[in-house]
Amino acid sequence: MTFLECINRILRANAIIRGDTDTVATFADTQHNASLNIGILAVQDELINLIADKLIPAERKTTGTVTFATNTRTYALASDFTRLFGVPHFYRAADNRQLFEYPGGLEALQVTFLDYETQYSDPNYFYFEPAATKKVGFFQVPSSTENGDIWTYEYEGSVLVNLASDTLPFPNSEESYAFTVMAGRRFKFAFEDVKNEADITAVLERDRTYLSAKTTLFKLIKGANPSRSYGSVYV
Numbered sequence: 001m002t003f004l005e006c007i008n009r010i011l012r013a014n015a016i017i018r019g020d021t022d023t024v025a026t027f028a029d030t031q032h033n034a035s036l037n038i039g040i041l042a043v044q045d046e047l048i049n050l051i052a053d054k055l056i057p058a059e060r061k062t063t064g065t066v067t068f069a070t071n072t073r074t075y076a077l078a079s080d081f082t083r084l085f086g087v088p089h090f091y092r093a094a095d096n097r098q099l100f101e102y103p104g105g106l107e108a109l110q111v112t113f114l115d116y117e118t119q120y121s122d123p124n125y126f127y128f129e130p131a132a133t134k135k136v137g138f139f140q141v142p143s144s145t146e147n148g149d150i151w152t153y154e155y156e157g158s159v160l161v162n163l164a165s166d167t168l169p170f171p172n173s174e175e176s177y178a179f180t181v182m183a184g185r186r187f188k189f190a191f192e193d194v195k196n197e198a199d200i201t202a203v204l205e206r207d208r209t210y211l212s213a214k215t216t217l218f219k220l221i222k223g224a225n226p227s228r229s230y231g232s233v234y235v
Contacts, residue, residue: 001176004164007039009177010184014191027164035191042187046179047160047169051082055221056159056169066090068142068149073117077134080157090126090136090151099151102127102139109139122146175220181213 001009008024011017016035017024024036050056066075090099102109102125109116109127121140129135142149159169170176189203204210 001168001170001173001180002164003040003043003161003166003168006043006168006176006180006183007036007164009180010039010042010187011035013181013184014188035187038190039183039187042190043183044160044162046183046186050179051159054156055218057171057221062157063152063154065150065152066136068123068138068146068151070144070147071120071141073141074129074131074135074137077136077153078155078157079133081134082156082158085154085156090153092149092151099123099126099138101125106130106137113139117141172220175217178213178217178220182210182217185210185213 004024004027008017011024011032014035016032022031024032027036027040029036047056062078064078064081066077068075088101091097106127106129109125113119116139119140120143122145123138123140123142125139126136127139129137161168168176168179170179185204185207186200189200189207
């Protein structure tokens with residue numbers, strides 16, 4: 001299901017589009033512009049919540065690499081990087097080596113090694129570097145001996161949708177439809193200003209339709225049959 005198809009389904013479910021009313025053809029359409037923009041925000045907000053909870057398998061999609069350069073401390077991660085997958089580490093399979101995050105991160109490193117930016121050697125740790133883009137630093141800083149060394153990392157990439165043609169990060173219609181119900185309820189409460197409550201999340205947490213759709217989506221994502229027994233089983 002594309003982002004645009006999801007929006008049209010939400011608008012139909014909330015009776016914004018009805019009868020012979022034309023569906024939205026592009027995000028530049030003016031006929032339902034206000035509703036369209038609320039729908040876009042609703043879908044993106046719901047996806048962000050699922051991404052934050054690590055519930056979308058499509059995030060776990062790829063590997064990236066960094067190539068050491070002489071006396072270079074920090075390196076940019078992939079442009080779609082969200083977070084490292086599994087136990088955060090970098091590895092070189094050929095050498096059977098792994099680099100793990102410095103305990104306590106950069107703040108601890110700064111206190112323990114005042115010259116952490118200028119200790120040049122074969123790195124033993126990495127840490128996340130505060131920057132406008134996602135970056136990591138290495139300690140010790142790679143020297144000329146390590147120049148050209150390639151380290152691999154596994155990461156979860158961004159699955160947020162932005163363009164009308166973007167595809168929702170769900171592998172089948174069942175998951176896409178369940179998600180659309182969730183986003184549709186968020187749209188409804190944002191559109192209607194239910195009970196004058198500013199916190200839509202608080203309203204959603206009490207909404208049975210939303211909670212049912214969320215439970216359904218989780219069951220579908222899990223990909224396993226639910227238990228058919230109740231309580232403990234003793235042998």
